[in-house]
Amino acid sequence: MNESAGTLGAIRKFTSIRGMGQVISVTVALIIMVTAFGIINPNFFSSENVMNLLRQISPILIIGIGQSCVLITAGIDLSIGSVAGMSCMLSALLMTTLGRMHPVAAVLLTVLSCVLIGALNGFLVAKTKLPPFIATLGTMIIARGIAQLNGRNTDSILMLDDPNNPTYEAFRQCFYYGKFLGLFAPTWIALILFLIFAFLLSKTRTGRHTYAIGSNYEAAKLSGVRVVLAETKVYVASAFLSSVVGLILMAQSGMGTMDAGNMYELNAVAASVIGGVSTMGGQGLLFGTVIGAAIWGVLNNGLQFAGAPLALRNIVIGVVVIISVLIDRIARGNKIGIGDMIFGTNRKTSKTPPNGNGDGNGVS
Amino acid sequence: MQSEYLVELSNISKEFPGVKALDSVSFDLKAGEVHALLGENGAGKSTLMKIMSGVYELDSGDFFVNGDRVTDIDPRKAQELGIAIIHQELNMCAHLTVAENIFLGREKIKGGMLDQKAMNEAADIILKELKLSLSPQTVVGNLPVSSQQMVEIAKALSTDAKVIIMDEPTSALTSKEIDELFRIINDLKKRGHGIVYISHRLEELTHIVDRVTILRDGRYIKTLNFADTNLPEIISMMVGHEINEKFPRVRCERGEKLLEVKHLNAGPLVRDVSFELYKGEIIGFAGLMGAGRTEVVKALFGANRIESGEVTLEGRRLSIRSPINAIVAGIACAPEDRKREGLCVNLHIRENVGLANLDSICGPLGVINGKKERELTARAINELKIKTPSQVQSVKNLSGGNQQKVVVGKWLVRDAKVVIFDEPTRGIDVAAKVEIYNLMNRLKEQGIGVIFVSSEMPEVLGMSDKIIVMCNGRITGTLPVEDATQDKILTLATRYETYSA
Numbered sequence: 001m002n003e004s005a006g007t008l009g010a011i012r013k014f015t016s017i018r019g020m021g022q023v024i025s026v027t028v029a030l031i032i033m034v035t036a037f038g039i040i041n042p043n044f045f046s047s048e049n050v051m052n053l054l055r056q057i058s059p060i061l062i063i064g065i066g067q068s069c070v071l072i073t074a075g076i077d078l079s080i081g082s083v084a085g086m087s088c089m090l091s092a093l094l095m096t097t098l099g100r101m102h103p104v105a106a107v108l109l110t111v112l113s114c115v116l117i118g119a120l121n122g123f124l125v126a127k128t129k130l131p132p133f134i135a136t137l138g139t140m141i142i143a144r145g146i147a148q149l150n151g152r153n154t155d156s157i158l159m160l161d162d163p164n165n166p167t168y169e170a171f172r173q174c175f176y177y178g179k180f181l182g183l184f185a186p187t188w189i190a191l192i193l194f195l196i197f198a199f200l201l202s203k204t205r206t207g208r209h210t211y212a213i214g215s216n217y218e219a220a221k222l223s224g225v226r227v228v229l230a231e232t233k234v235y236v237a238s239a240f241l242s243s244v245v246g247l248i249l250m251a252q253s254g255m256g257t258m259d260a261g262n263m264y265e266l267n268a269v270a271a272s273v274i275g276g277v278s279t280m281g282g283q284g285l286l287f288g289t290v291i292g293a294a295i296w297g298v299l300n301n302g303l304q305f306a307g308a309p310l311a312l313r314n315i316v317i318g319v320v321v322i323i324s325v326l327i328d329r330i331a332r333g334n335k336i337g338i339g340d341m342i343f344g345t346n347r348k349t350s351k352t353p354p355n356g357n358g359d360g361n362g363v364s
Numbered sequence: 365m366q367s368e369y370l371v372e373l374s375n376i377s378k379e380f381p382g383v384k385a386l387d388s389v390s391f392d393l394k395a396g397e398v399h400a401l402l403g404e405n406g407a408g409k410s411t412l413m414k415i416m417s418g419v420y421e422l423d424s425g426d427f428f429v430n431g432d433r434v435t436d437i438d439p440r441k442a443q444e445l446g447i448a449i450i451h452q453e454l455n456m457c458a459h460l461t462v463a464e465n466i467f468l469g470r471e472k473i474k475g476g477m478l479d480q481k482a483m484n485e486a487a488d489i490i491l492k493e494l495k496l497s498l499s500p501q502t503v504v505g506n507l508p509v510s511s512q513q514m515v516e517i518a519k520a521l522s523t524d525a526k527v528i529i530m531d532e533p534t535s536a537l538t539s540k541e542i543d544e545l546f547r548i549i550n551d552l553k554k555r556g557h558g559i560v561y562i563s564h565r566l567e568e569l570t571h572i573v574d575r576v577t578i579l580r581d582g583r584y585i586k587t588l589n590f591a592d593t594n595l596p597e598i599i600s601m602m603v604g605h606e607i608n609e610k611f612p613r614v615r616c617e618r619g620e621k622l623l624e625v626k627h628l629n630a631g632p633l634v635r636d637v638s639f640e641l642y643k644g645e646i647i648g649f650a651g652l653m654g655a656g657r658t659e660v661v662k663a664l665f666g667a668n669r670i671e672s673g674e675v676t677l678e679g680r681r682l683s684i685r686s687p688i689n690a691i692v693a694g695i696a697c698a699p700e701d702r703k704r705e706g707l708c709v710n711l712h713i714r715e716n717v718g719l720a721n722l723d724s725i726c727g728p729l730g731v732i733n734g735k736k737e738r739e740l741t742a743r744a745i746n747e748l749k750i751k752t753p754s755q756v757q758s759v760k761n762l763s764g765g766n767q768q769k770v771v772v773g774k775w776l777v778r779d780a781k782v783v784i785f786d787e788p789t790r791g792i793d794v795a796a797k798v799e800i801y802n803l804m805n806r807l808k809e810q811g812i813g814v815i816f817v818s819s820e821m822p823e824v825l826g827m828s829d830k831i832i833v834m835c836n837g838r839i840t841g842t843l844p845v846e847d848a849t850q851d852k853i854l855t856l857a858t859r860y861e862t863y864s865a
Contacts, residue, residue, distance in 0.1 A: 203477045203478055204476065204477060205471045205473060205478060208460075208464065208471055208478060209469075211457070211459060212457045212464075212468055212469075215457035215459040215460060216455060216457045216458065218455055219455035219456055219457050219465075219468070220457065220468060221439065222417075222419070222439050222449075222451070223455075223468040223469035223470075225468065225469040282457065282459035282460075283459050
């Protein structure tokens with residue numbers, strides 16, 4: 001209880017947060033990566049590129065927040081990419097051929113429909129106990145199907161047809177092109193959503209229950225946690241977040257696109273696991289997801305800047321996903337996190353063998 | 365009217381599809397007493413306790429708490445009624461801290477946010493009351509099992525539980541830790557809590573129990589004051605017939621030297637271990653939990669890496685780098701955690717037996733010869749008297765004792781020369797234990813060398829021909845069974861300094 005005072009104590013306390021080790025190590029990796037790209041191409045640090053990069057990262061970050069929450073419950077949500085696509089196409093439909101709605105109404109209706117998909121996921125996983133992989137695989141296909149209902153069913157895109165309509169323009173500013181304090185709208189949206197969800201996860205009962213059901217579902221249930229409700233919530237949240245991403249994609253291009261958000265669900269898994277979220281549940285910090293998404297974005301952007309072809313970018317990102325999780329696993333095998341290696345904390349416990357002589361409670 | 369009883373269950377029945385789990389069973393609990401609920405596996409103890417703690421609903425019967433009738437109970441409501449259960453398989457969120465686990469589902473909230481400080485402080489007070497030196501902020505997954513159990517007890521107390529149900533609380537504890545648990549139980553008793561105590565280790569009861577209730581096959585047999593009865597009587601009521609000899613030792617002429625282990629080193633808990641095993645001999649490994657006994661057998665079986673040392677089987681030096689080397693050489697192992705390490709519980713018996721013998725039942729193209737597989741399985745079932753309706757019975761539906769037999773059986777049909785049993789009787793009932801003992805004896809009579817690791821001293825003393833005591837990774841003594849006593853073993857098991865036998 002008596003933490004050693006001063007900065008060292010504060011650092012120790014900080015590094016002792018669950019999953020912080022991986023977050024610290026990937027942050028270091030990110031810094032190295034950014035520095036390297038900056039040296040290769042000084043334009044990488046131009047304010048224009050930085051702003052663009054932050055905007056580029058935003059969708060994957062937003063969707064990654066949702067995926068991280070689901071992964072923390074030991075689930076997975078495969079539907080979120082398709083839900084983003086559905087949100088993209090549906091909002092375009094509602095603003096044009098289907099009712100010519102005011103963007104505010106269209107946005108609300110779109111978000112609501114996407115949340116319903118999330119609720120369906122929650123029902124299937126939490127109530128009927130379908131494996132999350134299967135349940136969300138089904139809704140992934142369904143949502144993609146909805147994204148393809150563009151009224152005419154032949155075109156893969158649906159343009160916002162009236163370029164002079166000021167409400168369209170306002171919508172696109174609000175979700176993509178607008179700038180405030182030097183940052184683009186998607187960056188602000190991502191930042192705000194990150195702060196809200198980080199708060200929810202770390203400071204509220206809902207967040208605690210999210211970790212608990214991922215850590216030990218039975219224990220949570222027997223402790224009186226309303227597990228069905230808690231599990232449903234994360235799927236609803238993740239669908240909500242992907243609907244926001246769909247709106248950003250729609251605002252960006254000014255059209256509904258059938259395959260918008262394709263593969264986002266897996267990129268979101270990549271961002272989450274790079275950031276130290278465990279796919280086995282119970283562990284993960286949203287800040288790690290931010291760093292994971294940033295690494296994903298920086299690699300894409302930096303390699304593009306350095307003139308690397310798409311194929312190479314994908315290969316590199318794939319390798320990074322594997323390596324980051326591998327490093328974490330190796331560090332864990334040694335019973336010390338990477339944060340502990342750097343800051344020298346936790347050495348004491350690492351020396352006692354895993355199955356110590358039952359006097360482990362002496363070490364505290 | 366205030367009832368004398370904290371909890372009263374009368375004529376409770378509960379049926380699952382195809383099984384009558386409880387048939388008109390009654391049970392009650394007074395404040396300040398420890399009431400043991402006894403019975404073999406499948407007797408209905410767990411079902412009854414799950415009804416009390418709101419996991420199951422009862423089909424018929426009456427359930428009173430403090431004299432008030434209870435209906436429609438769920439885990440949350442049971443908690444509100446002051447009934448807490450500590451499950452045998454501990455239910456903790458390993459990623460969360462002690463305080464977070466204690467208040468899981470009942471988090472303290474201030475201004476819409478979790479009040480971590482208040483929860484840590486409240487947890488600290490409870491831990492101090494229990495005289496435990498645990499920090500509320502330790503992550504539970506980093507604690508030894510014994511401490512996790514104490515956290516469960518703290519959790520129960522934090523709910524103001526008057527009734528605490530403990531299901532096999534000592535099955536994973538060392539004797540020192542058990543003493544600590546009993547201290548706490550007696551403490552709780554004095555504070556007016558009622559404790560329902562379920563255990564297969566009947567010897568423990570003497571230290572804490574006031575009354576016992578015995579169930580058999582889902583039926584109520586009897587409730588007795590513990591002072592008015594004795595263990596043989598309790599056992600005979602549990603099994604429905606007398607077990608004449610709890611440890612049916614057979615005398616066997618010791619054969620030639622089978623296995624010789626010299627200066628074995630494998631990790632911090634196997635240091636310079638040497639011993640010899642003869643044909644038709646049972647060696648018992650005794651010691652406290654964490655003494656390195658499991659690590660020794662794991663190293664022998666190739667599951668843990670051997671750093672140095674010699675293993676010789678029938679005069680041939682073995683190079684054991686992975687379990688496959690040990691298996692080919694004729695060493696079989698029934699591991700400590702049979703469900704996790706010993707069996708594929710979702711597969712049926714034949715598949716489990718086949719899996720360990722694929723080399724002998726597969727044709728040149730890797731196609732499984734079904735006839736050979738059936739023959740092998742039939743042999744395993746016959747030789748070990750595995751009770752099962754068919755070869756294709758899913759292993760998870762077998763009783764603990766029969767599961768253990770499948771683990772052994774799958775190796776036995778390979779003509780193993782050395783069979784290792786690591787805690788084979790943990791969590792299984794008296795009758796099944798005796799069957800395991802008989803199994804070890806049969807192996808012994810066939811001239812097989814048996815290595816037997818157990819934390820229950822009576823069975824080590826009762827079954828072994830030679831007892832090796834370990835402490836902190838080293839062998840601190842080897843005793844022929846004639847000279848061995850519990851006292852001697854305990855002295856050796858706690859001899860922490862270097863000692864050469």
